[in-house]
Amino acid sequence: MSPARPSARSSLIAVSIVLVAAVAFGAWVLRPETQGVGPVAQPPPPEHTPRFAFAVGRTGALPTTQLRIRKPVHYDPLLRLRGPSRAASRHTIASITRLYREAFLDPANWRAGAYDSAWHDLASAAGRQARRDLRVMTAGAAAGEAYLSISPRPSTIRTTVLLDRNGAPAFVMATVHFRALGRALAGTSNTMFESVGTFSLEHAGRRWVVVSYDVRRSDHRVEKPLPTSSVAATPSAESTP
Amino acid sequence: MRKHATFAIATLFVWTLGSAVGAVVSGSSDASAEPSILVTSAHSGSFPRVGGNRPISILAIGSGARPYQDPARGLADSIHLIEIDPKGRRAVIVGIPRDSYVSIPGHGTSKINAAMAIGGPPLLIRTIERLGGIRIHYSALTSFWGLTSMIDQIGGLTVRVPFPMHDQYSRADFHAGVQRLRGAEVLAFSRDRHSLRNGDFGRSENGGRVFVAALRQFRLELREDPSVLLRWISAGMRSLSTDLPLRDVLRLAYLCSRIPPDQVQNVVLPGSAGSAGGLSIVRLGSVRSIFAQASRSAHVR
Numbered sequence: 001m002s003p004a005r006p007s008a009r010s011s012l013i014a015v016s017i018v019l020v021a022a023v024a025f026g027a028w029v030l031r032p033e034t035q036g037v038g039p040v041a042q043p044p045p046p047e048h049t050p051r052f053a054f055a056v057g058r059t060g061a062l063p064t065t066q067l068r069i070r071k072p073v074h075y076d077p078l079l080r081l082r083g084p085s086r087a088a089s090r091h092t093i094a095s096i097t098r099l100y101r102e103a104f105l106d107p108a109n110w111r112a113g114a115y116d117s118a119w120h121d122l123a124s125a126a127g128r129q130a131r132r133d134l135r136v137m138t139a140g141a142a143a144g145e146a147y148l149s150i151s152p153r154p155s156t157i158r159t160t161v162l163l164d165r166n167g168a169p170a171f172v173m174a175t176v177h178f179r180a181l182g183r184a185l186a187g188t189s190n191t192m193f194e195s196v197g198t199f200s201l202e203h204a205g206r207r208w209v210v211v212s213y214d215v216r217r218s219d220h221r222v223e224k225p226l227p228t229s230s231v232a233a234t235p236s237a238e239s240t241p
Numbered sequence: 242m243r244k245h246a247t248f249a250i251a252t253l254f255v256w257t258l259g260s261a262v263g264a265v266v267s268g269s270s271d272a273s274a275e276p277s278i279l280v281t282s283a284h285s286g287s288f289p290r291v292g293g294n295r296p297i298s299i300l301a302i303g304s305g306a307r308p309y310q311d312p313a314r315g316l317a318d319s320i321h322l323i324e325i326d327p328k329g330r331r332a333v334i335v336g337i338p339r340d341s342y343v344s345i346p347g348h349g350t351s352k353i354n355a356a357m358a359i360g361g362p363p364l365l366i367r368t369i370e371r372l373g374g375i376r377i378h379y380s381a382l383t384s385f386w387g388l389t390s391m392i393d394q395i396g397g398l399t400v401r402v403p404f405p406m407h408d409q410y411s412r413a414d415f416h417a418g419v420q421r422l423r424g425a426e427v428l429a430f431s432r433d434r435h436s437l438r439n440g441d442f443g444r445s446e447n448g449g450r451v452f453v454a455a456l457r458q459f460r461l462e463l464r465e466d467p468s469v470l471l472r473w474i475s476a477g478m479r480s481l482s483t484d485l486p487l488r489d490v491l492r493l494a495y496l497c498s499r500i501p502p503d504q505v506q507n508v509v510l511p512g513s514a515g516s517a518g519g520l521s522i523v524r525l526g527s528v529r530s531i532f533a534q535a536s537r538s539a540h541v542r
Contacts, residue, residue, distance in 0.1 A: 062471050064478035064487065067390060077394075077475070162471045162487075165478070170487050173471050198467035200491065212495060214467060 049106045050151050054097055054176070057158035061085040065165050078160075085161040088169035091208045092159050092201050095121035096174050099210075103138040104150055104180050104193060113141035123202070123209045136217050139182065139193065146184060146191075153179040153192070172201045172208060181222070189221040294328040296539055297493070299485070300366055300380040302357065303388060303431070303448070312384040313361045313482065317354040319431060319448045322369065322377070322532075326539035327496055331504035333535045334452050336445030338510065342522040343372050352522060362482075372525075373532025379485045387480035388431070389424035394476035395469075397421045400430060400454045403447075408433040427451060441523055442509050449507035457502040459494075470494055508541050 060078035081089050102109055102118035109115050115138045119127040130137050139150055155178040164170040175198050182191040197215035201208040300322055306315025320337040339354040345368050348359055353372075356365040366377050383391065392398050399421050406413040413433035415426075422430060431451055437443030462469040474490055485493065512525040534541045 062475035064475055066482065067387070067479050077479075158468070160468050160471050162474060162491075164487050171471065171491055173468055175466075175468055200470075202488070 049101060049108075052097065052101055052105055052152040052155075054093060054155050054157035054178075056093060057156050059089050059159045059161075061161040061163055061169070063163050063167070064170075065163075065167065079163075081161065085163065085169045088161050088172050088201075088203070088208060089159045092172040092174050092199075093157055095201065095208060095210065096157060096176055096199055099199075100155075100176070100178050100195070104178070104195075105152060107150075110139040110147070110150060111144035113144055121201075121207065121209055122213075123204065123211045126210050126212060130213070133215070136195075136215055139180075143182070147182040148185050150180050150182045150193070153181055155179050169203065174199045174201070184224070187224075189223055192220050192222050194218045194220065296536060297325045297327065297496075298376065298378045298536055299323045299325070300362075300369065300377050301452070302362060302365065302380060302382045304357070304382055304384045305354070306384055308386060312382055312387070314358060315384070317357040317365055318385075319445065320353065320365070320369075321445075321448055321452065322373075322535065323452065324535040324539045325493075325496065325500070329504075329539060330500050331506075331539050332500055333506040333508060333539045333541055334449040335531065335535050335541070336442075336449050336507070336509040337369065338441040338445050338512065338523040338525075340441050340521060340523045341510065341512065341525050342515075342517055343368060343525065346371055352520065372528065373536075374529050375532045375536045379483065379489075381481045381483040381485065383481050385428055389428050391476050391480040392422070392424035392427045394479070395458075395473055397423050398427050398451070398454055399458055400427065400450065402430065403450070406430065406433050406436045408436040410435055440514065442512075445509045446507060449509070453502050453505050453507060456497060456500065456505060460498055460502070463498050470498070506539075506541055508535075 059081050061081055063077055063079060079085075099118050099121060102120075103115055104110065106117070109117065115134065118138065119130050122130055134141060139147070143150070155176070157174055157176050159172055159174045161169045162171040162173070176196065178193070178195040178197070180193045182193060184190050195215060195217050197213055199210050200212045202211045300320070302317050303319035304312035304315040305318035306312040317339060320339060322335040322337065323332060324335070325332045337353060339352065341353040342350060343353045344350050345353075345356045345359065345364065348356075348364075353365070353368060356368040360367075362380050362382055366380055369375075370377055399419060401419045402415045402417050404417050406415045408414075408429075411429045411433040412425075413429040413436060415422075415430065431448050432444065433447070434440045434444040437447075459469070459473060462473075470491075474487075474494055478487070478490065483490070508531065510525055510528045510531060512523045512528075515522050515524045531541050
């Protein structure tokens with residue numbers, strides 16, 4: 001048995017190095033674009049909730065005091081908000097803002113697919129229904145697997161306060177158009193969440209709670225910008241009330 | 242040369258193997274990683290209920306009081322019992338001809354419209370409860386100017402006028418067909434009996450048509466702009482006296498928004514025209530079964 005020649009040993013080492021390098025290079029070059037599914041490739045998630053506030057549209061109060069004059073009245077009596085009715089409108093806007101923030105924007109919620117904190121200002125029956133309507137009311141139970149981030153887009157709210165016969169606020173109705181962009185982890189498109197809803201709130205102790213709602217969703221896909229262009233997910237408004 | 246070919250094949254094989262390993266390590270393919278939770282055209286809602294699922298009975302009274310009179314002490318110009326079945330999402334409007342000759346508790350027999358002038362809405366309610374063997378839960382009273390205001394505040398009402406109506410007394414002047422009526426025109430449409438073949442019965446039926454037209458319009462407008470709910474409630478409450486708490490009015494409005502107009506029956510109590518003591522009256526036929534069916538299932542066969 002003759003010892004191996006130095007030149008043959010060198011060739012064997014060189015071939016081994018080339019093979020290992022080829023395996024590594026092939027794995028790197030031909031990997032699918034679904035980076036982010038694996039924990040190593042995923043960029044660190046933003047753990048803070050994006051700042052968000054609705055742009056407030058028309059607000060007003062409607063009286064129910066019985067007409068004293070005994071002749072026909074022809075006008076629409078939308079009154080300016082003042083005192084308690086203004087406070088009721090503010091509470092309502094805060095409640096609905098909280099609801100949408102928890103249901104779409106708080107990463108702790110949508111990453112886990114659990115939205116219990118969103119129903120804080122819902123009366124018991126409405127809250128039970130909302131839990132059943134999770135698909136329509138929130139970013140969804142599987143949002144954590146699909147999105148890198150969810151950022152708000154310009155959204156609007158308007159409120160109407162119904163006064164009781166003594167002039168105190170009795171109900172508030174909020175009409176909402178909420179939009180947010182879900183940046184998808186994979187694929188060529190992102191998701192624009194669109195939620196149009198009406199919420200009725202009643203006074204319950206020191207709070208205003210949602211007693212009924214009617215929400216429609218019409219999400220759509222939006223093309224992802226080209227990799228060269230810079231993308232900045234900007235919140236829709238200044239601050240959270 | 243042979244050695245080089247072997248090396249190239251080996252490299253290619255290892256590269257392919259490497260790409261497969263890469264795919265497995267990275268997870269799923271592109272297609273399955275697309276967001277699969279897109280929600281398009283989905284809808285959800287939660288509506289509060291009025292008194293659970295039991296049928297609700299409301300007496301709608303149009304007072305014939307003049308502007309200087311208390312509407313609650315005028316003659317009842319139009320009387321409609323509205324039975325709503327929340328569970329079945331349907332309703333029946335039972336028109337009671339104002340000239341119906343009935344027993345008024347504690348006051349003998351007279352036209353039913355006199356009951357309110359004698360004892361206000363409570364006596365009218367007791368009279369109808371005794372007549373039909375039913376229980377009435379709520380009442381709502383309006384006047385000529387109240388109805389006119391109510392309709393004008395919601396911007397008019399689209400009504401299908403079933404036949405030409407021309408009557409100098411009520412000032413009804415309509416061709417047949419669907420048309421948008423102002424408050425005063427709705428009042429004329431509801432009050433006209435001279436240009437109707439069946440007089441008081443036809444007038445009562447037209448009153449029911451106004452309710453159905455209002456429901457149809459309410460649902461249409463609500464679909465366009467949900468805030469009309471409060472505008473309609475405001476217009477109604479300003480023009481009505483009712484024992485319905487505001488909270489129940491809101492719940493009732495939600496309930497009505499879920500009742501299709503074609504699920505609302507408009508019936509008038511049957512009877513025949515006659516006279517008593519020089520007054521023209523309506524002698525009612527057998528009406529207890531109609532009231533019973535209406536209150537049980539909001540439907541009359």
